[in-house]
Amino acid sequence: MIVDRNSPIPQYFQLQTWLREQIEQGVFRPEEKVPTEEELVKITGLARATIRQAFANLANMGYLVRKRRLGTFVTLRSHSGQTKNIVGVIVPDIRSGYTPELARGVEDEAAKNKFSTILCNTDDLFVKADFHAERLLENSVGCVVFVPTAAPDEKNRIIIEKFRKRDVPIVLADRLIPNMDIDYVTTDNFEGAYGLTKYLIEKGHTRIGITLSTLFNTERLRLEGYQKALADSNIPYDPTIVALNDGPFNEKYYLQVARTLLASEKKISAIFAGHDRIAYLIYTVAQKLGISIPNDISLVGYDDLHPTIPNSVSLTTMHQPIYEMGQESLKILISRIKGETTTTQQIVLKSHFVERTSVISRKST
Amino acid sequence: MIVDRNSPIPQYFQLQTWLREQIEQGVFRPEEKVPTEEELVKITGLARATIRQAFANLANMGYLVRKRRLGTFVTLRSHSGQTKNIVGVIVPDIRSGYTPELARGVEDEAAKNKFSTILCNTDDLFVKADFHAERLLENSVGCVVFVPTAAPDEKNRIIIEKFRKRDVPIVLADRLIPNMDIDYVTTDNFEGAYGLTKYLIEKGHTRIGITLSTLFNTERLRLEGYQKALADSNIPYDPTIVALNDGPFNEKYYLQVARTLLASEKKISAIFAGHDRIAYLIYTVAQKLGISIPNDISLVGYDDLHPTIPNSVSLTTMHQPIYEMGQESLKILISRIKGETTTTQQIVLKSHFVERTSVISRKST
């Protein structure tokens, strides 16, 4: 029995609820035809006008599309009728690091799908991310690309849950939240760092300093890749030439580390900078101290940041496909919106090694 | 007569349209009661169900709220078509030049006013700008910050007119369209270039090469400032040390110019680069040719681009307040939306000189 004529809740509403459930549970699939009005009259015993009322409401909510002569069909995009063709992009700061490249990747792919891109800067702060999340929901965005903030995982989860509650697909970009069932796109930080370290070892370096922040899992993975590469070559891990901090990017901290590492010239022959911005800081300090890179100390970075301005230094680094990361993020979101994807999408893009001239061979052949 | 029973357009629709017009024209005012169903039955002669259909649609569209026993009332907020708290930012490319800084300035000020920011990249192409304009209008943005494309002025006017037709406030940022009555925010390119050139002259330089594109009025003004400064110091303008092009930024072109200008070392003692990116290209070429800046040739840029990565070179340049330009643009738009401003706002922000080490004195004292 679809409708209970003795129930206090209106019959059109019972029918409407029943139909909605059928659609949501996939009994009536997208693009598929639902029973015609006459058929439902026979099935339910209700008047046609009552059935029309249920249909009209569902059509209004975006569940159904009615076509004269053809019948009534389930809408492609499950429902949410009102969500706009807008993607929210929540990033730390559009001015720094790889963010412009990421934003452009998202925007290009969005434009391809006739989506507009709302830009949100968090400065790595939870409060700002939260503020933007509220505004995005108010503007009923269709989906979100989120680079988690420097706040603890639980805080970032709060942001994510806000979107999930409203059925807004969300994908994490670059930075992940461990042990969470969520779509993400990142790069192979572990393998990349492993490869870079191996490269240094093959060039004869055995005393390799490293500095990075353990705040983000991306950099933690790089540290692990570095450790694994050392272990595989039977080089002991020496904490005295490792400078870790657990905060967001801090220029002063790294300038200090650079001075220390470069001063310990005799102890180390190469430095693995957690990312390019650190590497360039080390460059600057080296220049001031009159230490030559690569002649005195070799240096590798990570990211392959595209300089906004031509750069005189030539850093050997690992190129991360950031633009593609933006594109892929949006592809996942679009397929989610279309309902084509149900399983969790966790994509790890391959980085590639870029050999320039900041490393020299120290082989004792 | 409200409804024409012989018209081919449905009667409920005629009634619906009539009611909507009454509301929009303020005949039925917000919070006010509209006639009851029975009253309209008497007035129009239609069946109650027909009137209900019109009411239901208008309620769905947000024009009306129905209250049992009390009647039907006009909604407060005129309705859905209400423009959103969204600002569109149309820029060439979020990855290059001062664009990230501009976008951030807009976004911060937008967030302050609870506006969201939609980012649009044009790659300086009219078609892309047009595409984005359509999408922005579809999403009913409340206002727009527009950096005109490299296309001819008439083309950019087309974009602007699209927004004006829909009463969407628009402000030009940085690049202007001459002789157009429109809000804009730019910087004092003429005065800035005049100052820079004067500085070089005061340092004893009289043979000053210059290269830039005449495509954008910003750079044209810089050329004029340069010319004026020369004239004021009775230095003749020499076209043979001036390299102009009329296209968008083209790396190859400037690399070629850099080689030519640097090779004519004997003819010139300083170069005025149209903007920092050109200046950095010249740096790179100079380095390759073994020419020292500033010892062999002095160099000034324009913009004071904030490098994404620490930079080893130290360019004397003119700092443009780009972030503030973004902020000011939004302030104008907000005051337009609020209806506080009726006169055209044309703001010219002051740049300031940044003396670094790319210029040496050639005074023959």
Add this chain to the structure above:
DNA sequence: ATCGTACAATTGTATAGACAATGAAAATTG
């Protein structure tokens, strides 16, 4: 094969009438 025409299925528009539910206001009661 192509074009036009008729047919039929389905939703769209419209009418007439009945009773239910709601809840503010009026009437009644304590």
Add this chain to the structure above:
DNA sequence: CAATTTTCATTGTCTATACAATTGTACGAT
């Protein structure tokens, strides 16, 4: 006067019926 009950205008739900408009399909003529 306060608490309550009743009233009743108004919207909400529902049935039954009729004809209109739209458009894919099938059929027939060219």
